[in-house]
Amino acid sequence: MSVFKNVIVFRIEPSWSQTLVQAEDALGAFRFAPCSPSQEKSVGWSEPRGEDNGPLVESVGGQWLLEFMIESKALPASVVRRKVEERCAQIEATTGRKPGKKEKRDLKEDITHELLPMAFTRHARIAVWIDPVERRLVVNASNAARADEIVTNLVSALEGFSVAMLQTQMEPAAAMSNWLATQEPPAGFTIDRECELRATDESKSVVRYAKHALDIEEVRQHIADGKRPTRLAMTWEDRVSFELTESMQIRKIVFIEGTDGAQDGKKEDNFDADAAIATGELGQLVPALLEALGGEAAFAAAPTERAPDGAATAAAPTDTEAEDAPF
Template structure:
């Protein structure tokens, strides 16, 4: 198995503000994103977020490369987040130095309010010297299916990217896709002895967590899951799966979570081998293979969970 260009997916439903299908053009999306193009942090700026070229990254073509790429009708974007890194020990030491100077000048220790001001002063002084770290988030929009997929390892990072997109694109509304059958209930049934739908097979990794106050956790890795031990945890031990490794049609492997996040995506090497032009086209071929497979996997997964939950 080889990694896809997407490692994780959080899936949202697209709509217009009045609940109508969202129908912006590629040009309108490009114009919206261009108003929030990524700019690195200024000297005393702790955080910066903005859109970069999904093909070239931040500096492609002098920063003028398209911010949305259409590959086979699938729209791809990338959000860049840059953050200044200030170790807490460094900040603490600087605050203590400032507090000592203040006490020597006034004859009394700083109170709570003054201590807060000193911390803000310390951070402001240290920010220009701080290291920066960058993280990018791939965003994929399937306008025909009216779905948005965000490659984020946490719900918080996905929500940040979704919020940034809504702020950038006028008239766009997003909501997380929810299913009639919860992933936890479905995974419980599959591990307890039922078979997953025919397109899917259970692999050799899962996490089980109890719902009581103990919150005990059992994890299996590279371990067969069709055993009495696993079934006992689920049937009589009161534990529910929070993560389960699955493979779809023998081609794409992933881990499904109880919050309907898709993690650790990988694809059968043969799919890349089949793309003879991959070495020449690079980004386009990877994007076409990834979106081509995942466009089929996502509706199959939703169907395996009894369909999308209707909303008012």
């Protein structure tokens, strides 16, 4: 199995410098703890190998592997709404008046807290990789909101830590348009059989190809008409297949060679083998992809605020997809 499936890559600020021991100590203050009965959400760092009270930072071949845990409780909106309506009906029957908007809000909060201990619990385990030599942060997240939450927690935990998303000299959409129009992908890459093209005019029309040859006149005509690729499936050196998006996300990653070599070994052996394959292959793919996009633009870290108590201030993710870390 692959360690990383959908990743967002960041560049770590050049001056950041901490040892493995220092990072372990710093993250220890943010270790994950399960939700209390009345708590809606809990986040923190957990053991990548899944061993209780084990290290929070594992080093495999000099690459640091971490795991971010999110536990949240979900209450069906219909259940809460029905309980609120029942409570309002009781108040009206008892007092002869209908509760106002503020009272309904308060009732909703009270009912939510009452039901939380019985709520269904969701867990998301997100793999995180720090390359301290190449100064890259790779987050196994399929959306920017989830990645931002993890980055903000790292900034809160690690002194002097700052990152920016990888920026390239050529926009991915412009590069993908050129590759599709000319059918000349960059050296070492091949174009696969899946892409999405989106119009930039008011129509916002979308054309999707799945398991379909892309070296056809129809695709070239869509590009000539102004549609831009939002994602394109590719393979690098017959070793990694993936999907590049217009926002420089690398999705649907499959390691073609060597992914099954340790499946019959022990759990810890699988962890090391999976981590070595993922960091080794992606450690070569990312620079090749940057070169194909004209090289990397200058580092410019986005400001990240801290709350007064040092907690993360990034917006919570808007989706509920669990991104389990398969270390």
